Amino acid sequence: MSVVVYAPASTANISVGFDCLGAALSPISGELLGDRVMVEAAAEGAALRIETVGPYAHKLPADPKKNILYDCYHYFAKQYFEQQAKVFPKVLMTLEKNLPIGSGMGSSACSVVAALEGLNAFVDFPFDKQQMLLMMGELEGQISGSVHYDNVAPCYLGGMQLMLQEANVTSQAIPHFEDWYWVVAYPGINISTAEARSILPAQYRRQDTLEFGRNLAGFVHASYSKQPELAAALLKDNVIAEPYRAKLIPGFEQVRSYAAQSGALASGISGSGPTVYIVTPVLEQAERTKAWLEQHFIQNEDGFCHVCKIDEQGTRVTGKSL
Numbered sequence: 001m002s003v004v005v006y007a008p009a010s011t012a013n014i015s016v017g018f019d020c021l022g023a024a025l026s027p028i029s030g031e032l033l034g035d036r037v038m039v040e041a042a043a044e045g046a047a048l049r050i051e052t053v054g055p056y057a058h059k060l061p062a063d064p065k066k067n068i069l070y071d072c073y074h075y076f077a078k079q080y081f082e083q084q085a086k087v088f089p090k091v092l093m094t095l096e097k098n099l100p101i102g103s104g105m106g107s108s109a110c111s112v113v114a115a116l117e118g119l120n121a122f123v124d125f126p127f128d129k130q131q132m133l134l135m136m137g138e139l140e141g142q143i144s145g146s147v148h149y150d151n152v153a154p155c156y157l158g159g160m161q162l163m164l165q166e167a168n169v170t171s172q173a174i175p176h177f178e179d180w181y182w183v184v185a186y187p188g189i190n191i192s193t194a195e196a197r198s199i200l201p202a203q204y205r206r207q208d209t210l211e212f213g214r215n216l217a218g219f220v221h222a223s224y225s226k227q228p229e230l231a232a233a234l235l236k237d238n239v240i241a242e243p244y245r246a247k248l249i250p251g252f253e254q255v256r257s258y259a260a261q262s263g264a265l266a267s268g269i270s271g272s273g274p275t276v277y278i279v280t281p282v283l284e285q286a287e288r289t290k291a292w293l294e295q296h297f298i299q300n301e302d303g304f305c306h307v308c309k310i311d312e313q314g315t316r317v318t319g320k321s322l
């Protein structure tokens, strides 16, 4: 008995919605941009064994107990015991780590979501999506220092998700512009989410909170009323995070200038960085933007760039073996 789950990369904040907007991404090339987790029955030995493979496996903590999969297993097994009055089976979990850590593309969220959904699938889905989402937020919060769902929700559910966190609704999908290409570039350096949060102000001025609220409400309105130019004009963050985080990302101002002079619809920081995104509805321009970012923004061989569309599907069971 075994199951493999794939969880896609995601871009949190989307500039205009700090901690409350996020989207799942998939490269139009068909390449994998996300983690896979295989859960296999283990007949003997410890309750859990963890193995890691894939291009970024060597960047994970060497001690398996420090891998977030370890916490996912124990947390899930406890919930399972409380719900089913049964001990969770012994398993081997293999993580294929395809996303760089501290990239701004929801790397830890990807592992958390793939691991928890893999465990849920292994025992035939005893938990529903809302219960799963709450567990995913909890585990992701252990890593980044605060519970925010803007990576786990799009990664799990797909599409563009708005965090609501009221009336038993954690997150819901909002419409997005299907012809938009999201060019994402990871420069090859890492930024810890916890550190990128610690440099933000504890309090904001009244006019900044008003601007934040107006931009986010306007973006959601323009998305529903299908006004791409208005939505793109509001897709910005002049007040909450970008002014403080820009200095952490070498070459970010040049990316912004290039995006503006090339006629892109919008650009900004993906999550807490250092990945950046540029949006355009024209495929040829997206390919040109990718080439420019590869030449001018990527700093080393760990970096990469993809032309993406929003991934509608989110996390899925893909088979029985990696």
Ligand SMILES: Nc1ncnc2c1ncn2[C@@H]1O[C@H](COP(=O)(O)OP(=O)(O)OP(=O)(O)O)[C@@H](O)[C@H]1O
Pocket: 059, 060, 061, 066, 067, 068, 069, 095, 100, 101, 102, 103, 104, 105, 106, 107, 108, 109, 111, 112, 143, 144, 151, 191, 192, 193, 194, 271, 272, 273
């Ligand atoms: N399976 C895992 N995937 C990613 N990070 C992990 C995993 N297990 C443990 N970690 C640790 O969690 C921390 C993740 O840090 P952080 O939240 O900054 O990165 P991230 O989630 O990859 O960032 P981002 O959301 O910006 O891509 C690192 O210290 C890393 O070593």
Ligand SMILES: N[C@@H](CCO)C(=O)O
Pocket: 012, 013, 018, 019, 020, 104, 106, 148, 150, 151, 193, 196, 197, 241, 271, 272
């Ligand atoms: N909303 C979070 C996302 C981090 O991945 C932040 O910007 O800190």
